[in-house]
Amino acid sequence: MDASADPVLSIRDLSIDFVTPRGPVRALRRVDLDVPRGGIVGVVGESGSGKTTLILAAMRLLPGNAEVRGGAVLFDGDDVLRMDAKRLRGLRGRRMAMVFQDPMTSLNPVLSVGTQMVDIQYRDRDRGRPAKRRRAADMLRRVGIPDPEQRLDNYPHEFSGGMRQRIAIAMALLDNPDLLIADEPTTALDVTMEAQIIHLLRELRRDFRGSILFVSHNLGLVAELCDFVVVLYAGEVVERGTVRDIFHRPRHPYTEALLVCDPARLDTVRRELPTIPGDVPDLVHPAPGCIFADRCAKAFDRCRVEAPTLTAIGDGHAASCHLVGP
Amino acid sequence: MSARAFDAEARGGRVGAGLRGGQRLLRRIVQDPMGLLGLTLALLVVVTGLFADGLVLYDPLKIDVPNRLADPTLAHPLGTDQLGRDVLSRVIKGSQIALLVGISATALAMLGGLSLGLLAGYGPRWLDNILLLLFDAIYSFPIVMLALAVITLLGPSLATVMLVIVVGYVPVYARLVRTSTLGVKNSEFILAERSLGARPLRILVRHILPNVVGPLFIIASMDIPVVITIEAGLSFLGLGVRPPAPSWGRILNDGYSFIRETPWIVIGGGLPLIVTTLGFTFLGEALRDTLDPKLRRTI
Numbered sequence: 001m002d003a004s005a006d007p008v009l010s011i012r013d014l015s016i017d018f019v020t021p022r023g024p025v026r027a028l029r030r031v032d033l034d035v036p037r038g039g040i041v042g043v044v045g046e047s048g049s050g051k052t053t054l055i056l057a058a059m060r061l062l063p064g065n066a067e068v069r070g071g072a073v074l075f076d077g078d079d080v081l082r083m084d085a086k087r088l089r090g091l092r093g094r095r096m097a098m099v100f101q102d103p104m105t106s107l108n109p110v111l112s113v114g115t116q117m118v119d120i121q122y123r124d125r126d127r128g129r130p131a132k133r134r135r136a137a138d139m140l141r142r143v144g145i146p147d148p149e150q151r152l153d154n155y156p157h158e159f160s161g162g163m164r165q166r167i168a169i170a171m172a173l174l175d176n177p178d179l180l181i182a183d184e185p186t187t188a189l190d191v192t193m194e195a196q197i198i199h200l201l202r203e204l205r206r207d208f209r210g211s212i213l214f215v216s217h218n219l220g221l222v223a224e225l226c227d228f229v230v231v232l233y234a235g236e237v238v239e240r241g242t243v244r245d246i247f248h249r250p251r252h253p254y255t256e257a258l259l260v261c262d263p264a265r266l267d268t269v270r271r272e273l274p275t276i277p278g279d280v281p282d283l284v285h286p287a288p289g290c291i292f293a294d295r296c297a298k299a300f301d302r303c304r305v306e307a308p309t310l311t312a313i314g315d316g317h318a319a320s321c322h323l324v325g326p
Numbered sequence: 327m328s329a330r331a332f333d334a335e336a337r338g339g340r341v342g343a344g345l346r347g348g349q350r351l352l353r354r355i356v357q358d359p360m361g362l363l364g365l366t367l368a369l370l371v372v373v374t375g376l377f378a379d380g381l382v383l384y385d386p387l388k389i390d391v392p393n394r395l396a397d398p399t400l401a402h403p404l405g406t407d408q409l410g411r412d413v414l415s416r417v418i419k420g421s422q423i424a425l426l427v428g429i430s431a432t433a434l435a436m437l438g439g440l441s442l443g444l445l446a447g448y449g450p451r452w453l454d455n456i457l458l459l460l461f462d463a464i465y466s467f468p469i470v471m472l473a474l475a476v477i478t479l480l481g482p483s484l485a486t487v488m489l490v491i492v493v494g495y496v497p498v499y500a501r502l503v504r505t506s507t508l509g510v511k512n513s514e515f516i517l518a519e520r521s522l523g524a525r526p527l528r529i530l531v532r533h534i535l536p537n538v539v540g541p542l543f544i545i546a547s548m549d550i551p552v553v554i555t556i557e558a559g560l561s562f563l564g565l566g567v568r569p570p571a572p573s574w575g576r577i578l579n580d581g582y583s584f585i586r587e588t589p590w591i592v593i594g595g596g597l598p599l600i601v602t603t604l605g606f607t608f609l610g611e612a613l614r615d616t617l618d619p620k621l622r623r624t625i
Contacts, residue, residue: 059521093522105514110536119532120522171522 008179008211009035009058009096014071016053016062025283027053028235030071032310035179040205040212042222042243044258045232048280051215054232055181057081058213059098060088075179093120096179097172102188103164107156113140113167114152120171139170142207143200162193166200173208180204181213186221194218198225219262223247228316231255234281234291237310241317251319253296290322298323354616355609361616364608371602374418375425382415386572395588405590407580413594416572421598423573427484428554428602431491436546438492439499440539446500447507448530454504461497469494469556477565487566491553499542506538544617548610551603558599574599 011033017024028050035041045051056062058073060080073080075096080088100106108116117136118129133152140148143166156164165185172180182201186194198221205212216222222229222243229246231239231254239252250256257276259265266273278295281287290296293303302322310320355361374381383401390410398405404413446457464472473490480486510516511534519529560566561575562582569576574595581591 061517061520089523089525091523092520093524098518098521100514100518102514106518108515108519108533108537110540111533120519120524122528123523168518171518 007034007036008076009033009213010074011054011058012072012074014054014057014073015069016050016057017067017069018053019065019067020284023284024067026235026286027066027283028057029286031232031235031237033230033237033240035211035213036228037178038205038209038211039228040201040214040226041228041230042226043213043215043230043232044217044219044222046217046258046280048234049232050235051217051232052183053235055098055183055213055215058181059092059096061098093172093177094123094175095177096181097175097177098181098183099165099168099172099185101184103161103168103185104188106168107164109156112153112155113159117152117167117171117174121174123175135174136170139174140167143167143170143173143204144196145170160193161189162196165189165193165197169197169200169204173204176208177210179211179213181215183215184217185214186216186218194221201225219247219259220264231258234286235283236291237320238292239319239321240310241314245314245317249317251313251317251324252292252321253298253323254292255319257295257297290320351613351616355612358612358615360608361612364605364610364612367601367605368609369605371421371598371605372425375421378418378422381418382412384412384415386411386415386419387570388412395584397588398590404594405588407577407591408584413577413581413591416577417574417594417598420572420574420577420595421602423484423567423571424554424557424598424602427488427491427557428550428606431488431557432495432546432550432553434488435492435495436499436542438496440503440535440542442496443500443503444507444530444534444538447504448511448526448534457500458504461500464493465497465501467494470559473556473560473565477560482560482565482568484567484571487557487560490560491556495549495553499546502545503538503542506541507534510534510537540617544610544614547613548607550610551606554602554606555599558595 011031014028014031015026016028018027031050031054033041033043033054043051043054053062053066057066057068058080060073062068068081072082075091078087080091083091107113111119114133114136117139118132121127121132121135124132137148137152140151145151145163145166151159156167159167169185185201186197189197201212201214202225204210214222214226226243229241229243230237231246231252233254239246239250239255246255247259250259254276261274261276263273276295281291281294287294287304289304289306290299290308293299296303300322306322308320308322310318311324312318313324355365388411390406392410393406394408394410396402396406396410402412402414404417407413407416442457446454469490472494473487476490476493477486480489516529516533519533557566558573558575558578561573562579563575564579566575567573577595578592581588581595585592
């Protein structure tokens with residue numbers, strides 16, 4: 001990625017294990033990722049590739065059985081994984097915020113939306129309730145909730161899925177954070193809602209001038225919204241580059257296969273959709289060599305014994321494959 | 327349904343609902359025949375308890391030996407007991423003790439169960455394990471055995487009875503709250519709150535608490551008659567309220583020896599127990615049906 005001097009978020013060499021009865025699952029292995037200021041970075045990968053682990057690590061919200069084996073998550077130069085609880089709380093919500101996958105469960109069902117939105121402004125001690133309420137209503141208006149003053153008194157179940165996701169985005173943006181992390185924010189929504197949310201995120205980036213880390217398995221959305229793309233496979237970054245690089249000049253066989261399999265990009269109608277043969281590898285005992293070798297159509301002997309490293313191809317474009325290596 | 331009615335509907339299902347929600351809740355309960363019966367009986371007991379001192383015809387403690395074990399007359403509708411005390415007056419006064427124990431002991435147990443349950447559910451794993459062990463230990467005692475042990479140690483009194491009930495019921499409520507807490511704790515909105523920088527205490531009080539109190543209120547309201555029965559039972563055995571205080575259990579005990587000659591005393595002590603139990607149980611069931619949208623028959 002373009003070494004834009006001063007990224008908002010910079011994940012360095014991050015490795016995370018999950019402790020399970022079968023042994024440690026190597027969920028992330030030596031992941032590097034930068035989110036430049038004002039940029040939108042997309043993380044794509046199939047289910048189980050470590051997308052969610054990556055962003056939970058970025059917010060330090062990992063579940064109890066996760067273990068950081070190495071690396072750092074630098075937010076504005078400070079390591080999120082090692083700072084004390086007080087500084088961490090100062091960061092969360094203020095400077096980095098998150099939108100979750102399922103808007104049906106990411107709002108408290110027994111509190112009205114207004115209560116929740118006023119409540120999370122607890123850090124502003126010198127402002128009164130009416131002011132906080134006004135701010136909440138303003139925010140709802142900005143994300144396109146009609147009649148926000150009245151709607152503040154409604155409970156989450158009185159909103160549709162798309163509206164709830166807008167509310168979740170509004171809550172995340174209340175403090176105008178530098179970085180918004182979105183974990184598949186449209187997966188639970190239908191296509192029209194999806195388009196509206198993407199449109200909203202784009203507008204918001206313009207208005208708030210923040211950065212967005214956008215996680216999705218929907219390639220179309222990523223192409224639509226993002227500037228940079230990181231392709232994650234089985235806990236490793238296999239390729240990264242600008243949207244143009246990834247979608248028009250993919251170099252890693254996995255990225256190529258992923259693009260071929262995207263139903264939205266098929267130009268002929270077929271009865272059977274193309275798939276990548278094989279399964280995601282066992283992350284308790286990862287095989288030596290390239291993590292994708294088993295499923296790769298272009299694998300050769302070297303792939304099974306020697307793991308490739310991320311090799312720069314062009315400006316910001318890099319892939320982890322022996323075929324692009326020296 | 328209009329949007330406003332829909333709002334009220336939504337709030338009706340929540341604890342701490344506004345006035346409109348309360349009215350709606352009441353209407354629902356009254357529409358259900360069993361609910362109406364339960365509400366009437368429970369209100370009867372509560373009103374009797376509140377105005378007991380004004381309703382009694384005689385001093386419930388006044389002894390009138392020449393007039394002992396009298397049959398019902400207009401002057402003594404339920405007759406008199408072995409010391410010539412007016413049974414009806416004692417029954418009316420007894421409702422005060424029953425309500426005092428039933429409501430305050432349940433409320434205290436609820437409070438204790440709520441705090442310990444939240445602590446066990448949201449606190450660290452080791453604390454959860456210790457608390458669970460404690461709950462199970464208490465829970466494994468039959469409450470009467472527990473009562474016998476405690477009363478032998480502390481001596482029979484109203485306070486001891488309440489202590490026994492609170493100690494016996496805290497684990498029940500705590501387990502309920504702990505389980506709901508564990509469920510809520512892992513939901514996405516708690517993660518979302520954490521991602522916005524909320525402290526653990528704020529999450530516990532503002533987000534978990536409102537999600538777990540609903541079922542607790544329903545269970546506790548249905549336990550009130552059980553608690554009243556326990557108090558009556560202990561008093562009957564001579565382990566509860568000290569004589570001459572007119573607990574329903576004591577009245578039953580007084581009448582028990584004379585059941586062949588004057589059954590009025592036993593009827594006088596037993597009937598209010600039945601009325602209270604049925605009333606609060608019906609009311610609790612109606613409340614549960616109303617608050618649980620899945621059981622609601624009408625929209």
